[in-house]
Amino acid sequence: MKKSKNFPPQLEENKAHLLKELYEKVKDCKNCPLHRTRTNLVFGEGSPEATLMFVGEAPGKEEDLQGRPFVGAAGKLLRETIKNLGISEKKIYIANILKCRPPQNRDPKPEEIARCIPYLKKQIEIIKPRIICTLGKFSTQNLLNTTKGITYLRGKKHTLPGGTLLIPTLHPAACIYKPYWKEKFLEDLDKVKEELDRLSESPANAFD
Template sequence: MPDKLYRDVCETVGQVRGLLENLQLLGVRHLPPAVPTEDLPVCVTSQDSGDGAGPCRPESLEEIRADLGDCQRCMLCEKREHIVFGCGSAAARLVLVGEAPGREEDKQGMPFVGEAGRLLDRMLFAMGLGREDVYICNVLKCRPPGNRDPQSEEIAACEPFLIRQLAAIRPRVIVGMGRFAVQTLLREKQAVSRLRGQWREYEGIPLMPTYHPAYLLRNPASKREVWEDLKQVMGRLRGSDA
């Protein structure tokens, strides 16, 4: 055995022996067997694991998508082409939440495609990120007819799945994009222009409200404000690297 490996093994054995001796001094005589992760109950929200009810595991995104199924929970199911669940990394530190699928998203089953999606890609690139590094989804999973504002019963049917997605991913930061997404997440009626740039929280996770990429296509002068918002997000993410 190489000398370095031998020293490392001896050091580890010494640390384990010391830990066991300390436990013995504390009166611990038996260690409970480890519970397999898959046997733990599911954490439905991000706060469940800390509520004193015992250990639990987050759902996987695959489990949540399977539960959503061919969703018939509201009337939006009647005219949609595809459910737009979300895409990106299940281990993302940053989740971007938009309003609802548009026409192209409904056709492709993917969030933020088309011209607004290409602008979002450029915004991510400027942050040093790609779609594979973040998770992107919407408050609603189905397109409202004519891209109208979602109705309260549609939000009530769909938002629990967003909450479960966030609990599964456990991101460090959320970016809420667009009037409807921001007002829904924050339970606010103020204009995004008054809410953007100020840190808030959703499900206990820091949230930065900002404009939707589609809005920036119509109002390019607001790109500077969004970049200021995203710089705050980048700073928060860098601060969580440790």
């Protein structure tokens, strides 16, 4: 992995090591029945030093086959949008609340989320992103601890304990099924890019 010019190498390597340790733990997880039906664990991918973290709900068919997050149609939309906005892959990490695919791409069950979300929170704790963009209602509601709908929450800025900025948006899969939502999705990602640029320009952001 290529190291950031200004990022302390020992800190980056420590984060990578901690993520690898967590991966080994999650790989053997049997906390819910989903481990029996998955093809591959979908842990997450990206830079351990990410400034921006995207969080979705669960792997789909393609993700389950490849063991990577957001590689299907929804992933293509997300990754193309990231590229078009000029956001460097070195700045991002992508993960889901669930690390195993629910059968037939059904919604995650509350008990599955309860047993799997500690792994996501540990990823966030290790990476320490400055911005989190939640994709869809499940990641948004669970990280914000709210029952409010995604159409109400999207595009609004929220500050998590510790100072991390969270900006929710619609899940890219929803934009495929409801094309009129795509404009709102793009609007929200523009806001994320603006905040990312603001952080990059801040003198206090020593590790960017």
